Amino acid sequence: MKTISNSRRNALKWSASALFFGALFGGGVYLAPRLHAREILLRPPGALDESGFLATCIKCGQCVQVCPYHTLTILDITHGSSVGTPHVEARVRGCYLCDLLPCVLACPSGALEHAITDATDVHMGVAFLKRPDRCLALRGVVVTKEALAPLLAHSHKNERERIVLEKIASFEGKACTLCADMCPYPEQDKAIGMTRDEEGRWYPQVRSACVGCGVCEEVCPVAEEAAIVVLPRESYAKVYG
Ligand code: SF4
Ligand code: SF4
Ligand code: SF4
Numbered sequence: 001m002k003t004i005s006n007s008r009r010n011a012l013k014w015s016a017s018a019l020f021f022g023a024l025f026g027g028g029v030y031l032a033p034r035l036h037a038r039e040i041l042l043r044p045p046g047a048l049d050e051s052g053f054l055a056t057c058i059k060c061g062q063c064v065q066v067c068p069y070h071t072l073t074i075l076d077i078t079h080g081s082s083v084g085t086p087h088v089e090a091r092v093r094g095c096y097l098c099d100l101l102p103c104v105l106a107c108p109s110g111a112l113e114h115a116i117t118d119a120t121d122v123h124m125g126v127a128f129l130k131r132p133d134r135c136l137a138l139r140g141v142v143v144t145k146e147a148l149a150p151l152l153a154h155s156h157k158n159e160r161e162r163i164v165l166e167k168i169a170s171f172e173g174k175a176c177t178l179c180a181d182m183c184p185y186p187e188q189d190k191a192i193g194m195t196r197d198e199e200g201r202w203y204p205q206v207r208s209a210c211v212g213c214g215v216c217e218e219v220c221p222v223a224e225e226a227a228i229v230v231l232p233r234e235s236y237a238k239v240y241g
Helices: 006-026 029-038 050-056 062-066 077-082 102-106 145-152 159-169 178-182 215-219 236-240
Strands: 072-074 086-088 125-129 192-196 202-206 228-232
Touching: 062 072, 062 102, 125 202, 125 236, 145 159, 159 178, 178 192, 178 215, 215 228
Parallel strands: none
Antiparallel strands: 072 086, 125 228, 192 202
């Protein structure tokens, strides 16, 4: 009887999960305009469940104003009933889980739950290596200047943002560990860490403390769509359990 090789098994494992979640989260491209009202958005830390959030958010933009990383943006009319509400476009800028969560403190309506006071209380979603075939670590490819250029073109309006860019720049010429090393969760290795698969190849392993902040998706240096993405409103138990 034929035995399946380790590399074939890994390829199947990666592609099966990528296909499943690709269909679930990426398959609706052509239907996107019609589905906007129901799209699953990445909301700021502490956001109530989506219907509660939509009913409670007064669209004042206070959370957007206080965010020192310029993470939060206001949705426009193309997002249906979500118009005027804040969200995180992870590929552009993730949430850096600031001390005391100023966005939550600034929210006057309770749409961002005031009981959430610490990064470890946050549940925005969960990270997922959606495109393992593109991951530089799995491919054994070092991070080039060209790969970092789009990330380094991000505007930096203050010291915190400048430090982010400086850290990103330091990965040039190295094996890619950007998603794991830039993760802002306080006990980083409980949220994500580089580990080896059965073939001995390094890859980012998402772990149970991941809060779905989106920073790994932001800093993934592959062109256009990131290899690692955040699944908004999903939990570790549901995706990996
Ligand atoms: S925790 Fe900080 S970075 Fe994240 S959305 Fe709130 S203010 Fe912005
Ligand atoms: S940032 Fe992470 S997912 Fe993206 S290429 Fe590097 S190791 Fe792979
Ligand atoms: S693994 Fe990614 S989404 Fe999860 S906490 Fe770390 S940077 Fe955020």
